Amino acid sequence: MHVLVVGATGYIGSRLVGRLLAAGDRVRVLARSPDRVLVHPWADEVEVVPGDVRDTGAVRRACGGTDAVVHLVHAMDGPGYAERDREAAHVLADAAASAGVRRIVYLGGLQPDEDTGRVSGHLSSRREVGDILLAGSVPAVVLRAGIIVGTGSASFEMIRHLTEVAMGGPLVLPLPDRLWNRIQPIAVDDVLHTIDGCLRLPDEVDRAFDIGGPDVLTYRSLMSEYAAEAGLRRPLPLPVPLSAPRLTARAVAALTPVDRALAQPLVESMRHELVCDPADLAALDELIGSLPGGPTPYRTAVRRALDGVGAAGPGPADPPGSGPAEWTSTDGYDVDAPAQAVWAVIETLGGEHGWYTVPGVSTLTGFLDVLAGGQLPRRHPDGPPRLLAGEPLDRWVIESVEPGERLVLRAAAPLPGVARLELRVRATGRLTSRYEQTVRFRPRGLAGRLAWLAVYPGQRFVFAVMARTLTGVAHTRYQRQLRSPIRR
Incomplete structure (x- = not known):
């Protein structure tokens, strides 16, 4: 027919x-x-x-x-x-x-x-x-x-x-x-x-x-x-x-x-x-x-x-917002450094190294504290941070890792919803790469929606600073590496 x-x-x-x-x-x-x-x-x-x-x-x-x-x-x-x-x-x-x-x-x-x-x-x-x-x-x-x-x-x-x-x-x-x-x-x-x-x-x-x-x-x-x-x-x-x-x-x-x-x-x-x-x-x-x-x-x-x-299930042309409620925000930068140089910085996140964001906002606590409705206890890994699924990373838990490419963190705090932070890097050339950082929050009930609206302006600033600083650190470290004497 x-x-x-x-x-x-x-x-x-x-x-x-x-x-x-x-x-x-x-x-x-x-x-x-x-x-x-x-x-x-x-x-x-x-x-x-x-x-x-x-x-x-x-x-x-x-x-x-x-x-x-x-x-x-x-x-x-x-x-x-x-x-x-x-x-x-x-x-x-x-x-x-x-x-x-x-x-x-x-x-x-x-x-x-x-x-x-x-x-x-x-x-x-x-x-x-x-x-x-x-x-x-x-x-x-x-x-x-x-x-x-x-x-x-x-x-x-x-x-x-x-x-x-x-x-x-x-x-x-x-x-x-x-x-x-x-x-x-x-x-x-x-x-x-x-x-x-x-x-x-x-x-x-x-x-x-x-x-x-x-x-x-x-x-x-x-x-x-x-x-x-x-x-x-x-x-x-x-x-x-x-x-x-x-x-x-x-x-x-x-x-x-x-x-x-x-x-x-x-x-x-x-x-x-x-x-x-x-x-x-x-x-x-x-x-x-x-x-x-x-x-x-x-x-x-x-x-x-x-x-x-x-x-x-979902279709490719369904209206925006179809499916479970989820708010996302993404920051992305092109980096004059290879993907492995950016990944090396990602591997240092958490603990004593911090999160490359606004000074004083240790481990992105402002975002998670407000969502949770109070100050949370800090959570550090035992010893140096390790990027292994299931391991703690300050107030996050590592949900999945694709070494050299992608890291997904889930907030461990008791929030009115589920918060995730995804960091992704891919090569765009032999010596260049693209870094993308996405925050996802799936609210639970009215409380979750109100909490997200309360923190949104602040978290956008905090995570934007993190993305820009992290890529800047990767670029700077790679340039220093190029200028350093070759060790035999």
Whole structure:
């Protein structure tokens, strides 16, 4: 089968393309920015048609000669997204009909019952796009999904990061009462299986289906069950009668990597109960069958995401901040000295030699002391420092060593998170090298995030001085070595 994927560089599309190729399908992608295709492992196996989803000429060229189209474009990137999605749907419906495409598959959103009041703009737009495609002359399947569980999914990342912030807080957790509404999440693997199966349905199937996993949970339960899988403490939730989606979206944007423009429509949709029609699930299962072992339970899907397994794991083009929260800062310098000269300085770190940083900031104590909430006892190795995995190095523990190339230290202090310091050197020429020094902090709960914000300005200065001084020492020592008499 020859398949056009519109939205191939997005979350679902980037994973679907690999699945289709593995099944032996030919794949063409429509890309507004073709360079974004290059980061994917399947880049050399697909045909790329440059163009925007609202460009009639580009979409017609992309549809030409294909058997089926998967439409995965959801703008949701600011004001006017509904109008842009509507226009793109009309362009695709017309282009597919002109090109003789046999099937369109569209991934939209679950819809609330009609008697629940005004539907959020985000869900209304998804329903409108589906209606446009179903009204066209090309047989279409509209799949309506709720929260998709997997690393990189905006809704799942919102759940992940809010949970990790909240579950490190007080024993009683105030939550907006809309979090007691129900939702039927679905694993990303199940979504890909369903899209793939729907591409191969007979022409007479022309309708919408609700799709979801086996569990119907409240939004609060999504957080609680995530906490259980992640090994986090689960506080007692306290419902608060609060309906302020804009304010809530600001809070979500502040506490998670999800952009405010994306957070607001997602938060607005939480006021609805989004549960699948069981008749749809049964009909779809009859048509395409389910995955071996049946639909994926929510906690199994969460575990796959935490473990980075398959499609549930990270992808090369996932939005920034996908996956566990981790803040990093890197300093790098080109050095007029060979890599072994820089490594020789790295081997002297700690103990009486110090850390080549701000005078008085012994063993980077300012950074670790503030994170730990108090002054820590100093920890020195017995005798000269040794770069061996598991050995102490002042207030750090050596986590891994690649002699001459890379050293990774983990803070031994009881911190509200995990801090690592990575030092790496590589040769760039016979007598030149590149030194890179990276600090990573993975916070635990709200306390960890607040602690990092408190120390960030100071630690950036301290570590920048360390990187500059360490490379300067390496250069100076190497120059002295060149000028010293040759010993026979």
